[in-house]
Structure formats: structure tokens, C-alpha cells
Amino acid sequence: KFKKGRGIIGSIAAISLPLTDYTYELLAYRIPENYGTERHIDYDSVIEMDNETFPDTFENVDYSEKYIAIEPKTPCPVLYGIRSNNVESLNRAREIVKVNEPIEDYCIFLTNQHTDMHIQKADKISEMKQFGCYEITATVKDKPHVIGGGHMFFTVFDESGEIECGAYEPTKNFRKTVSYLREGDILKLYGGIGEQNTFNIEKFQVIELNDVEYKNPICECGKRMTSAGKNKGFKCKKCGKRISSSQKVNTKINRSLINCQFYETPVSARRHLSKPLCRM
Structure with a gap:
């Protein structure tokens, strides 16, 4: 004893x-x-x-x-x-x-090390409780941002609510991966909820990337047009052309992340129960 x-x-x-x-x-x-x-x-x-x-x-x-x-x-x-x-x-x-x-x-x-035995599957964010560990599918609400100490945070949501997610300084380059997320990305996240009710991420899978960005239309002369005022369409500063439509055009953008791919914290920051990608 x-x-x-x-x-x-x-x-x-x-x-x-x-x-x-x-x-x-x-x-x-x-x-x-x-x-x-x-x-x-x-x-x-x-x-x-x-x-x-x-x-x-x-x-x-x-x-x-x-x-x-x-x-x-x-x-x-x-x-x-x-x-x-x-x-x-x-x-x-x-x-x-x-x-x-x-x-x-x-x-x-x-x-039971590296088996994800601690992870419970949650169907919605509202089911998740403090100090629990979960797998949840949700949509990114805002662009990740860094606070003092190098910790990175962003929010995800579903039809039942939202929760703040964290990638902390000890996760090192994992934070750079997280920084590539943008509003509208759909993720499957794995992690646990700590004392501050933040969902601390151990890994995530990209379900669907938001690869569309809405921009002002391009003028016939090749210049990007600017707003002519609220509900007044667009104008071109180069050639003076105007259009009455105020609707922006969707443009496909290149993303650093890949659909369906998993991303995980480094070995030095990984919990003993967390299943590494080499076992998935």
C-alpha cells in the first residue's frame, strides 16, 4: 500500500x-x-x-x-x-x-492508451458537459485568433448551440493548422471540455471546407469594381463603368487544408488516451 x-x-x-x-x-x-x-x-x-x-x-x-x-x-x-x-x-x-x-x-x-476510450460521441453541442471528452461534428463560426501566451481559439456551432474551441501553446505547429480554418468549414472534432468550458482539441477531421468567397465583380476592363453605395450596385474606378446589381460573385479559393483529412496535435502534446492517426 x-x-x-x-x-x-x-x-x-x-x-x-x-x-x-x-x-x-x-x-x-x-x-x-x-x-x-x-x-x-x-x-x-x-x-x-x-x-x-x-x-x-x-x-x-x-x-x-x-x-x-x-x-x-x-x-x-x-x-x-x-x-x-x-x-x-x-x-x-x-x-x-x-x-x-x-x-x-x-x-x-x-x-487502453491511445485508444480514444475517453471519447464519447455527441450528436449535438448541447449534450456536451464540462469535463467530458467528445467527438462532435460542427461548423466553424469565426476565424481562429491568438491571445497572450500563444493560445488559439475559435467557435463552432450546430443547431443546438455553440462552443469555444482551444488549441494551446504546447501544441506548437498544430496551431498553424488550426489557423487555416475559416467560417463555414465543417469539422469532426475530438477533445475535452476543461474548467473554462472550452473544448480543448486533440485532433479534427475536415468534413467539408468552405472554399467559396464572395467578392465584388470584375469590370470588363479587368479592374475589381467597388461599391457605388448601399443598394446602388458597383462602379469601376478605372473606366467609370457602373452596374446596377449589388450582388457579389462567388469565387472558389484554394485552401491549405484537405477535405476528409485528419489533423492532430504533436506527440509532445498528446494525451496518453488520445488515438494517433497511425492507429486510425
């Missing part, structure tokens, strides 16, 4: 849980004398392991952030942890990863 014994409760719950989707994790344990000291893992061998075993193993390295994800950042007894879809790949990965300190033991666990 450790402290209040809640670990025992969690362990009993874990071994009692039937899993329809699951992953495996290999943990390598340090000798007690090394607890709390700097870990000595050969990073080049981790990259080699990732190249050799991905996508059977995953979440090993975040190349964009030069982040070795198998190495814990706390003074815990674990030297490294590798996640996989099968035991064979874990044994292969263990043979490739080199360390410069003694390993006390290894253990392979059956887990």
Missing part, C-alpha cells in the same frame, strides 16, 4: 476492465540507486528504433520538437516506455534501444 492506497483501487479497476481496443507498453525499470538521477539513453538508437518499428510502435519521437517521448520527465523508476500494437514489435524495439545504465527489469502491459 502506498499513501492512501488509491493505486490499489486503480489497479483493480484496470484489471477488471474489458478492452475491445488496446495497446501494449513495454516499461524498462531503473535500479533503485539511479532513481531521480539523469537518464542515460542513446537517443540515436531511439530514432533507429522508431525508423525500424513504426507504425507498429508509435509515439516514440516528436521530430518537429526534437523530443524523445519514450523517456519520462519525472524522477520515477521507469527508464523508458515504448508503446505498440503488438508484443513482437516491443521485443524488437527493446533490442534496438541502447542505454548506458543498468536495467533492473522489463515488463509489458496491456493498456
Whole structure:
């Protein structure tokens, strides 16, 4: 028993849980004398392991952030942890990863990590509750904007209501992807609602992009026309031509995002339960 014994409760719950989707994790344990000291893992061998075993193993390295994800950042007894879809790949990965300190033991666990087990499907925004995790299809209401600290927010809506969505600074380049969204885009979003009732995005799929923009018509002379006043049509500043219609013309625009494609947060910012695209 450790402290209040809640670990025992969690362990009993874990071994009692039937899993329809699951992953495996290999943990390598340090000798007690090394607890709390700097870990000595050969990073080049981790990259080699990732190249050799991905996508059977995953979440090993975040190349964009030069982040070795198998190495814990706390003074815990674990030297490294590798996640996989099968035991064979874990044994292969263990043979490739080199360390410069003694390993006390290894253990392979059956887990619910990276299964999206926390995600519930919501049919409408009004069904979503604080601290719940959901999959929801909704339409972008406004252009994403950045606030102090580098956090990015935008709003989505459906027939039942709307909710603010967030992509936070630790998600790094994912925010750039989010910045490409525009009003009218239809998305399937995955994430959880936090203390501020913001829907924190883990990943999203583009269902349908709004690739139409309404602009003033182009004059016969090739110049873009300007408004001649409310309900007075358009005029051309270059040649003086006027038209009585005040209706703008729809123009198809190129988008950086792609219909039907998924976009996800980087490895360094991904929740342990969140299913990566390589498993979808």
C-alpha cells in the first residue's frame, strides 16, 4: 500500500476492465540507486528504433520538437516506455534501444492508451458537459485568433448551440493548422471540455471546407469594381463603368487544408488516451 492506497483501487479497476481496443507498453525499470538521477539513453538508437518499428510502435519521437517521448520527465523508476500494437514489435524495439545504465527489469502491459476510450460521441453541442471528452461534428463560426501566451481559439456551432474551441501553446505547429480554418468549414472534432468550458482539441477531421468567397465583380476592363453605395450596385474606378446589381460573385479559393483529412496535435502534446492517426 502506498499513501492512501488509491493505486490499489486503480489497479483493480484496470484489471477488471474489458478492452475491445488496446495497446501494449513495454516499461524498462531503473535500479533503485539511479532513481531521480539523469537518464542515460542513446537517443540515436531511439530514432533507429522508431525508423525500424513504426507504425507498429508509435509515439516514440516528436521530430518537429526534437523530443524523445519514450523517456519520462519525472524522477520515477521507469527508464523508458515504448508503446505498440503488438508484443513482437516491443521485443524488437527493446533490442534496438541502447542505454548506458543498468536495467533492473522489463515488463509489458496491456493498456487502453491511445485508444480514444475517453471519447464519447455527441450528436449535438448541447449534450456536451464540462469535463467530458467528445467527438462532435460542427461548423466553424469565426476565424481562429491568438491571445497572450500563444493560445488559439475559435467557435463552432450546430443547431443546438455553440462552443469555444482551444488549441494551446504546447501544441506548437498544430496551431498553424488550426489557423487555416475559416467560417463555414465543417469539422469532426475530438477533445475535452476543461474548467473554462472550452473544448480543448486533440485532433479534427475536415468534413467539408468552405472554399467559396464572395467578392465584388470584375469590370470588363479587368479592374475589381467597388461599391457605388448601399443598394446602388458597383462602379469601376478605372473606366467609370457602373452596374446596377449589388450582388457579389462567388469565387472558389484554394485552401491549405484537405477535405476528409485528419489533423492532430504533436506527440509532445498528446494525451496518453488520445488515438494517433497511425492507429486510425
